[in-house]
Amino acid sequence: MIDSMTCSRPAVADQGAHRRLGQHLLNVVRRQDAAIPADRRAPRTAAEMRLRQSKASGQQACGTCQGAGGRTVDSSSSGITRQGWVRCDNCQGTGRA
Numbered sequence: 001m002i003d004s005m006t007c008s009r010p011a012v013a014d015q016g017a018h019r020r021l022g023q024h025l026l027n028v029v030r031r032q033d034a035a036i037p038a039d040r041r042a043p044r045t046a047a048e049m050r051l052r053q054s055k056a057s058g059q060q061a062c063g064t065c066q067g068a069g070g071r072t073v074d075s076s077s078s079g080i081t082r083q084g085w086v087r088c089d090n091c092q093g094t095g096r097a
């Protein structure tokens with residue numbers, strides 16, 4: 001009974017298929033996420049949550065990072081979006097002025 005409940009490691013050949021499936025699913029999710037208007041999208045990061053909270057509470061967003069707190073999005077490559085985090089020194093990553 002126990003043997004039927006354990007999960008063995010995938011064979012080496014399966015790992016490539018699993019990796020491709022994971023990349024495919026990630027691409028599908030990112031495409032669908034990008035299709036949602038920004039004001040209707042659920043916050044995915046702590047910075048996005050803080051920005052939403054600061055807007056809801058009427059607090060002013062940091063002028064340097066526009067409330068992102070340090071989140072950067074680079075979509076300059078064709079079809080590729082890279083997100084990163086560089087802490088904003090002015091608001092110390094809070095996104096609030």
Ligand SMILES: [Zn+2]
Binds near residue numbers: 068090093095
């Ligand atoms: Zn800032």
